[in-house]
Amino acid sequence: MVKQDSKSLMIQASGLTHYYGPYAAIEDVNFGVERGEVLGFLGPNGAGKTTTMRILTGYMPPTRGKVTLDGFDIVEQSLEVRRRVGYLPETVPLYTDMPVNSYLKYMGTLRQMPPKAIKRRISEVIDVCRLGDYRSTLIGKLSKGFRQRVGIAQAILHEPEVLVLDEPTIGIDPIQVVETRRLIQELGREQTVVLSTHILPEVSMICDRVLIISEGKIVAEDTPENLAERLKGSEQMEVEIGGPVSQVLPALRALKGVASASHQSSHGKEIYTIQANEGQDLRDEISRTVIGAGWSLLSMQTMGMSLEEIFLKLTTHEEL
Numbered sequence: 322m323v324k325q326d327s328k329s330l331m332i333q334a335s336g337l338t339h340y341y342g343p344y345a346a347i348e349d350v351n352f353g354v355e356r357g358e359v360l361g362f363l364g365p366n367g368a369g370k371t372t373t374m375r376i377l378t379g380y381m382p383p384t385r386g387k388v389t390l391d392g393f394d395i396v397e398q399s400l401e402v403r404r405r406v407g408y409l410p411e412t413v414p415l416y417t418d419m420p421v422n423s424y425l426k427y428m429g430t431l432r433q434m435p436p437k438a439i440k441r442r443i444s445e446v447i448d449v450c451r452l453g454d455y456r457s458t459l460i461g462k463l464s465k466g467f468r469q470r471v472g473i474a475q476a477i478l479h480e481p482e483v484l485v486l487d488e489p490t491i492g493i494d495p496i497q498v499v500e501t502r503r504l505i506q507e508l509g510r511e512q513t514v515v516l517s518t519h520i521l522p523e524v525s526m527i528c529d530r531v532l533i534i535s536e537g538k539i540v541a542e543d544t545p546e547n548l549a550e551r552l553k554g555s556e557q558m559e560v561e562i563g564g565p566v567s568q569v570l571p572a573l574r575a576l577k578g579v580a581s582a583s584h585q586s587s588h589g590k591e592i593y594t595i596q597a598n599e600g601q602d603l604r605d606e607i608s609r610t611v612i613g614a615g616w617s618l619l620s621m622q623t624m625g626m627s628l629e630e631i632f633l634k635l636t637t638h639e640e641l
Protein backbone atom coordinates (compact mmCIF):
# COMPACT_ATOMS: atom_id res chain seq x y z
CA MET A 322 0.00 0.00 0.00
CA VAL A 323 1.47 3.30 -1.07
CA LYS A 324 0.82 6.12 1.28
CA GLN A 325 -0.07 9.43 -0.29
CA ASP A 326 1.31 12.69 0.92
CA SER A 327 2.64 11.33 4.19
CA LYS A 328 3.42 14.34 6.29
CA SER A 329 3.68 14.50 10.03
CA LEU A 330 0.03 15.53 10.30
CA MET A 331 -2.37 12.76 11.24
CA ILE A 332 -5.28 14.37 9.43
CA GLN A 333 -5.10 16.89 6.65
CA ALA A 334 -8.28 18.28 5.12
CA SER A 335 -8.18 20.68 2.22
CA GLY A 336 -10.96 22.40 0.36
CA LEU A 337 -13.66 20.21 1.90
CA THR A 338 -17.06 21.04 0.49
CA HIS A 339 -20.24 19.06 0.88
CA TYR A 340 -23.59 19.57 -0.76
CA TYR A 341 -26.86 18.00 0.32
CA GLY A 342 -28.76 18.55 -2.90
CA PRO A 343 -28.22 22.19 -3.86
CA TYR A 344 -27.36 23.17 -0.28
CA ALA A 345 -23.74 23.55 0.77
CA ALA A 346 -23.46 22.21 4.32
CA ILE A 347 -19.73 22.94 4.42
CA GLU A 348 -17.65 25.00 2.06
CA ASP A 349 -13.90 25.08 1.52
CA VAL A 350 -13.00 23.77 4.97
CA ASN A 351 -9.25 23.41 5.57
CA PHE A 352 -7.50 22.12 8.67
CA GLY A 353 -4.84 19.79 9.94
CA VAL A 354 -4.63 17.66 13.07
CA GLU A 355 -1.27 16.78 14.60
CA ARG A 356 -0.56 13.31 15.87
CA GLY A 357 -1.68 13.02 19.49
CA GLU A 358 -3.62 16.27 19.35
CA VAL A 359 -7.12 16.71 20.76
CA LEU A 360 -9.01 18.99 18.39
CA GLY A 361 -12.48 20.38 19.10
CA PHE A 362 -15.07 21.49 16.60
CA LEU A 363 -17.22 24.08 18.27
CA GLY A 364 -20.31 25.30 16.50
CA PRO A 365 -24.06 25.88 16.76
CA ASN A 366 -26.74 23.60 15.34
CA GLY A 367 -26.43 23.11 11.63
CA ALA A 368 -22.88 24.50 11.46
CA GLY A 369 -21.57 21.45 9.62
CA LYS A 370 -19.79 19.56 12.42
CA THR A 371 -21.46 16.20 11.81
CA THR A 372 -21.03 16.57 8.05
CA THR A 373 -17.29 17.17 8.48
CA MET A 374 -16.93 14.22 10.85
CA ARG A 375 -18.81 11.86 8.54
CA ILE A 376 -16.34 12.77 5.82
CA LEU A 377 -13.30 12.35 8.09
CA THR A 378 -14.36 8.85 9.05
CA GLY A 379 -14.93 7.73 5.48
CA TYR A 380 -18.66 7.41 6.16
CA MET A 381 -19.41 9.52 3.10
CA PRO A 382 -17.23 11.17 0.47
CA PRO A 383 -17.03 14.95 0.19
CA THR A 384 -18.55 16.63 -2.86
CA ARG A 385 -15.20 18.37 -3.33
CA GLY A 386 -11.88 18.46 -1.54
CA LYS A 387 -9.49 15.96 -0.08
CA VAL A 388 -8.70 14.39 3.26
CA THR A 389 -5.75 12.24 4.18
CA LEU A 390 -5.55 10.31 7.43
CA ASP A 391 -2.14 9.00 8.39
CA GLY A 392 -1.25 9.69 4.76
CA PHE A 393 -4.10 7.59 3.35
CA ASP A 394 -6.73 9.17 1.13
CA ILE A 395 -10.15 8.79 2.75
CA VAL A 396 -11.89 8.07 -0.55
CA GLU A 397 -9.25 6.09 -2.47
CA GLN A 398 -7.98 4.12 0.53
CA SER A 399 -11.07 4.03 2.70
CA LEU A 400 -10.33 0.56 4.09
CA GLU A 401 -6.98 1.72 5.47
CA VAL A 402 -8.69 4.78 6.89
CA ARG A 403 -11.47 2.83 8.59
CA ARG A 404 -8.94 0.58 10.26
CA ARG A 405 -7.34 3.60 11.85
CA VAL A 406 -10.48 5.45 12.92
CA GLY A 407 -12.89 4.92 15.76
CA TYR A 408 -16.15 6.83 15.35
CA LEU A 409 -18.80 7.76 17.86
CA PRO A 410 -21.59 9.01 15.59
CA GLU A 411 -24.15 11.60 16.66
CA THR A 412 -26.74 8.85 17.11
CA VAL A 413 -25.02 5.60 17.93
CA PRO A 414 -26.67 2.68 16.14
CA LEU A 415 -26.69 0.42 19.18
CA TYR A 416 -28.59 -2.84 19.12
CA THR A 417 -30.93 -2.45 22.05
CA ASP A 418 -31.72 -6.16 22.37
CA MET A 419 -28.08 -7.18 22.70
CA PRO A 420 -26.11 -7.32 25.94
CA VAL A 421 -23.06 -5.03 26.06
CA ASN A 422 -20.44 -7.78 25.65
CA SER A 423 -22.24 -9.48 22.74
CA TYR A 424 -22.59 -6.15 20.99
CA LEU A 425 -18.87 -5.44 21.38
CA LYS A 426 -18.03 -8.92 20.14
CA TYR A 427 -20.26 -8.35 17.13
CA MET A 428 -18.56 -5.02 16.37
CA GLY A 429 -15.13 -6.67 16.64
CA THR A 430 -16.19 -9.41 14.22
CA LEU A 431 -17.57 -6.84 11.79
CA ARG A 432 -14.18 -5.17 11.84
CA GLN A 433 -12.50 -8.50 11.17
CA MET A 434 -10.50 -8.46 14.37
CA PRO A 435 -8.99 -11.84 15.30
CA PRO A 436 -11.14 -13.63 17.97
CA LYS A 437 -8.32 -13.52 20.53
CA ALA A 438 -7.87 -9.79 20.07
CA ILE A 439 -11.64 -9.28 20.39
CA LYS A 440 -11.68 -11.11 23.73
CA ARG A 441 -8.71 -9.16 25.09
CA ARG A 442 -10.00 -5.82 23.88
CA ILE A 443 -13.56 -6.33 25.17
CA SER A 444 -12.21 -6.80 28.63
CA GLU A 445 -9.94 -3.76 28.25
CA VAL A 446 -12.58 -1.40 26.87
CA ILE A 447 -15.12 -2.51 29.46
CA ASP A 448 -12.54 -1.52 32.03
CA VAL A 449 -11.59 1.79 30.41
CA CYS A 450 -15.23 2.80 29.92
CA ARG A 451 -16.18 1.59 33.41
CA LEU A 452 -18.85 -0.77 32.13
CA GLY A 453 -17.85 -3.67 34.37
CA ASP A 454 -21.20 -3.91 36.15
CA TYR A 455 -23.12 -3.82 32.90
CA ARG A 456 -21.34 -6.28 30.62
CA SER A 457 -24.37 -8.59 30.53
CA THR A 458 -27.02 -5.86 30.58
CA LEU A 459 -29.18 -5.37 27.51
CA ILE A 460 -28.20 -2.12 25.83
CA GLY A 461 -31.87 -1.09 25.69
CA LYS A 462 -31.92 -1.05 29.50
CA LEU A 463 -28.93 1.24 29.90
CA SER A 464 -29.25 4.94 30.70
CA LYS A 465 -28.25 7.45 28.01
CA GLY A 466 -24.87 8.09 29.64
CA PHE A 467 -24.02 4.40 29.80
CA ARG A 468 -25.13 3.89 26.21
CA GLN A 469 -22.78 6.69 25.30
CA ARG A 470 -20.00 4.76 27.06
CA VAL A 471 -20.85 1.68 25.04
CA GLY A 472 -20.62 3.92 21.97
CA ILE A 473 -17.15 5.00 23.03
CA ALA A 474 -16.20 1.40 23.87
CA GLN A 475 -17.06 0.27 20.32
CA ALA A 476 -15.16 3.26 18.89
CA ILE A 477 -11.93 2.30 20.66
CA LEU A 478 -12.32 -1.48 20.40
CA HIS A 479 -10.01 -1.97 17.42
CA GLU A 480 -7.32 0.30 18.93
CA PRO A 481 -7.67 3.04 16.33
CA GLU A 482 -5.06 5.77 16.15
CA VAL A 483 -7.71 8.40 15.57
CA LEU A 484 -10.93 8.88 17.49
CA VAL A 485 -13.77 10.96 16.06
CA LEU A 486 -16.42 11.74 18.66
CA ASP A 487 -19.56 13.60 17.62
CA GLU A 488 -20.99 15.44 20.65
CA PRO A 489 -19.85 12.82 23.13
CA THR A 490 -21.45 14.49 26.16
CA ILE A 491 -24.78 15.60 24.74
CA GLY A 492 -27.90 14.61 26.64
CA ILE A 493 -26.21 12.95 29.60
CA ASP A 494 -26.45 14.00 33.23
CA PRO A 495 -23.82 16.28 34.79
CA ILE A 496 -22.05 13.52 36.73
CA GLN A 497 -21.73 11.35 33.66
CA VAL A 498 -20.58 14.39 31.66
CA VAL A 499 -17.66 14.78 34.08
CA GLU A 500 -16.87 11.06 33.79
CA THR A 501 -17.07 11.09 30.00
CA ARG A 502 -14.81 14.15 29.75
CA ARG A 503 -12.30 12.45 32.01
CA LEU A 504 -12.40 9.37 29.82
CA ILE A 505 -11.82 11.43 26.66
CA GLN A 506 -8.90 13.19 28.32
CA GLU A 507 -7.39 9.82 29.17
CA LEU A 508 -7.85 8.58 25.61
CA GLY A 509 -6.42 11.84 24.30
CA ARG A 510 -3.10 11.12 25.96
CA GLU A 511 -2.44 8.24 23.60
CA GLN A 512 -4.59 8.96 20.59
CA THR A 513 -5.45 11.70 18.15
CA VAL A 514 -8.96 12.86 18.98
CA VAL A 515 -11.40 15.03 17.03
CA LEU A 516 -14.57 15.87 18.89
CA SER A 517 -17.50 18.19 18.35
CA THR A 518 -19.47 20.13 20.90
CA HIS A 519 -21.74 23.11 21.47
CA ILE A 520 -20.21 23.72 24.85
CA LEU A 521 -17.41 26.24 25.17
CA PRO A 522 -16.12 25.18 28.63
CA GLU A 523 -15.96 21.62 27.36
CA VAL A 524 -13.38 22.47 24.72
CA SER A 525 -11.36 24.39 27.30
CA MET A 526 -11.28 21.32 29.49
CA ILE A 527 -10.47 18.71 26.88
CA CYS A 528 -8.99 20.22 23.73
CA ASP A 529 -5.52 21.38 22.72
CA ARG A 530 -6.98 23.40 19.89
CA VAL A 531 -10.40 24.57 18.76
CA LEU A 532 -11.92 25.20 15.37
CA ILE A 533 -15.03 27.31 15.48
CA ILE A 534 -17.32 26.39 12.65
CA SER A 535 -20.30 28.46 11.67
CA GLU A 536 -22.54 28.10 8.61
CA GLY A 537 -20.23 25.58 7.02
CA LYS A 538 -17.06 27.64 7.37
CA ILE A 539 -14.23 27.79 9.85
CA VAL A 540 -14.42 31.23 11.42
CA ALA A 541 -11.71 30.87 14.07
CA GLU A 542 -8.93 28.54 15.03
CA ASP A 543 -6.94 28.79 18.23
CA THR A 544 -6.03 27.23 21.54
CA PRO A 545 -8.84 27.41 24.12
CA GLU A 546 -6.65 29.75 26.20
CA ASN A 547 -6.07 32.20 23.36
CA LEU A 548 -9.69 32.04 22.39
CA ALA A 549 -10.75 32.91 25.92
CA GLU A 550 -8.21 35.74 25.94
CA ARG A 551 -9.48 37.11 22.65
CA LEU A 552 -13.01 37.02 23.93
CA LYS A 553 -12.30 38.50 27.31
CA GLY A 554 -12.78 41.97 25.85
CA SER A 555 -16.50 41.78 26.03
CA GLU A 556 -16.60 40.50 29.57
CA GLN A 557 -19.48 41.92 31.45
CA MET A 558 -19.96 42.13 35.18
CA GLU A 559 -22.91 42.62 37.44
CA VAL A 560 -22.09 44.27 40.74
CA GLU A 561 -24.37 45.10 43.64
CA ILE A 562 -23.17 48.13 45.55
CA GLY A 563 -24.67 49.81 48.60
CA GLY A 564 -24.14 53.57 48.26
CA PRO A 565 -25.62 56.67 46.60
CA VAL A 566 -26.23 55.91 42.94
CA SER A 567 -25.45 59.50 41.96
CA GLN A 568 -21.90 58.98 43.24
CA VAL A 569 -21.32 55.28 42.55
CA LEU A 570 -22.20 55.39 38.86
CA PRO A 571 -19.80 58.24 37.93
CA ALA A 572 -17.07 56.63 40.05
CA LEU A 573 -17.43 53.35 38.16
CA ARG A 574 -17.48 55.12 34.80
CA ALA A 575 -14.31 56.98 35.73
CA LEU A 576 -12.37 53.76 36.30
CA LYS A 577 -9.66 53.00 33.81
CA GLY A 578 -10.65 49.91 31.84
CA VAL A 579 -14.40 50.46 32.10
CA ALA A 580 -16.01 50.78 28.68
CA SER A 581 -19.47 51.48 30.03
CA ALA A 582 -21.53 51.20 33.20
CA SER A 583 -25.26 51.34 33.77
CA HIS A 584 -27.50 51.07 36.79
CA GLN A 585 -30.85 49.57 37.65
CA SER A 586 -32.74 49.10 40.91
CA SER A 587 -34.20 45.70 41.43
CA HIS A 588 -36.14 44.68 44.57
CA GLY A 589 -34.40 47.38 46.60
CA LYS A 590 -30.97 46.36 45.29
CA GLU A 591 -28.72 48.69 43.36
CA ILE A 592 -27.26 46.69 40.50
CA TYR A 593 -24.57 48.01 38.17
CA THR A 594 -23.76 46.39 34.85
CA ILE A 595 -20.18 47.06 33.85
CA GLN A 596 -18.61 46.38 30.48
CA ALA A 597 -14.83 46.03 30.57
CA ASN A 598 -12.40 47.05 27.86
CA GLU A 599 -10.47 44.42 25.92
CA GLY A 600 -8.50 42.12 28.21
CA GLN A 601 -9.19 44.01 31.44
CA ASP A 602 -9.93 42.32 34.73
CA LEU A 603 -11.64 45.00 36.81
CA ARG A 604 -12.56 43.06 39.92
CA ASP A 605 -9.72 44.31 42.06
CA GLU A 606 -10.09 47.90 41.02
CA ILE A 607 -13.84 47.93 41.56
CA SER A 608 -13.64 46.45 45.01
CA ARG A 609 -10.91 48.90 46.08
CA THR A 610 -12.87 51.87 44.77
CA VAL A 611 -16.11 50.84 46.42
CA ILE A 612 -14.56 50.04 49.77
CA GLY A 613 -12.27 53.09 49.65
CA ALA A 614 -15.30 55.34 49.27
CA GLY A 615 -16.99 53.74 52.28
CA TRP A 616 -19.73 52.03 50.23
CA SER A 617 -20.49 48.36 50.49
CA LEU A 618 -19.72 45.74 47.89
CA LEU A 619 -22.60 43.28 48.20
CA SER A 620 -21.99 41.00 45.23
CA MET A 621 -19.88 40.75 42.10
CA GLN A 622 -20.50 38.42 39.23
CA THR A 623 -18.81 38.07 35.87
CA MET A 624 -21.22 37.22 33.11
CA GLY A 625 -19.87 34.56 30.77
CA MET A 626 -20.55 35.11 27.13
CA SER A 627 -23.02 32.83 25.51
CA LEU A 628 -21.95 30.84 22.51
CA GLU A 629 -24.19 33.02 20.35
CA GLU A 630 -22.37 36.14 21.51
CA ILE A 631 -19.03 34.51 20.78
CA PHE A 632 -20.14 33.62 17.29
CA LEU A 633 -21.43 37.09 16.73
CA LYS A 634 -18.14 38.54 17.84
CA LEU A 635 -16.02 36.14 15.85
CA THR A 636 -18.07 36.32 12.73
CA THR A 637 -18.70 40.04 12.66
CA HIS A 638 -15.76 41.76 14.33
CA GLU A 639 -12.68 39.68 13.76
CA GLU A 640 -10.58 39.57 10.68
CA LEU A 641 -9.46 36.01 10.32
Ligand SMILES: Nc1ncnc2c1ncn2[C@@H]1O[C@H](COP(=O)(O)OP(=O)(O)OP(=O)(O)O)[C@@H](O)[C@H]1O
Pocket residue numbers: 341345346364365366367368369370371372373411
Ligand atom coordinates in the same frame (compact mmCIF):
# COMPACT_ATOMS: atom_id res chain seq x y z
N1 LIG B 1 -28.81 14.22 5.22
C1 LIG B 1 -28.99 15.53 5.04
N2 LIG B 1 -29.76 16.00 4.03
C2 LIG B 1 -29.95 17.33 3.84
N3 LIG B 1 -29.39 18.29 4.60
C3 LIG B 1 -28.62 17.89 5.62
C4 LIG B 1 -28.39 16.49 5.91
N4 LIG B 1 -27.58 16.41 6.98
C5 LIG B 1 -27.32 17.68 7.36
N5 LIG B 1 -27.94 18.57 6.55
C6 LIG B 1 -27.86 20.05 6.64
O1 LIG B 1 -26.50 20.43 6.57
C7 LIG B 1 -26.21 21.45 7.52
C8 LIG B 1 -25.09 20.99 8.43
O2 LIG B 1 -25.58 19.92 9.23
P1 LIG B 1 -24.69 19.13 10.27
O3 LIG B 1 -25.51 17.99 10.75
O4 LIG B 1 -23.37 18.87 9.68
O5 LIG B 1 -24.54 20.25 11.40
P2 LIG B 1 -24.01 20.10 12.90
O6 LIG B 1 -23.00 21.19 13.08
O7 LIG B 1 -23.58 18.73 13.19
O8 LIG B 1 -25.31 20.48 13.72
P3 LIG B 1 -25.81 19.92 15.15
O9 LIG B 1 -25.07 20.72 16.17
O10 LIG B 1 -27.28 20.26 15.15
O11 LIG B 1 -25.53 18.45 15.21
C9 LIG B 1 -27.51 21.75 8.24
O12 LIG B 1 -28.08 22.89 7.66
C10 LIG B 1 -28.35 20.53 7.98
O13 LIG B 1 -29.70 20.87 7.94
Ligand SMILES: [Mg+2]
Pocket residue numbers: 370371372411487
Ligand atom coordinates in the same frame (compact mmCIF):
# COMPACT_ATOMS: atom_id res chain seq x y z
MG1 LIG C 1 -24.20 17.32 14.48
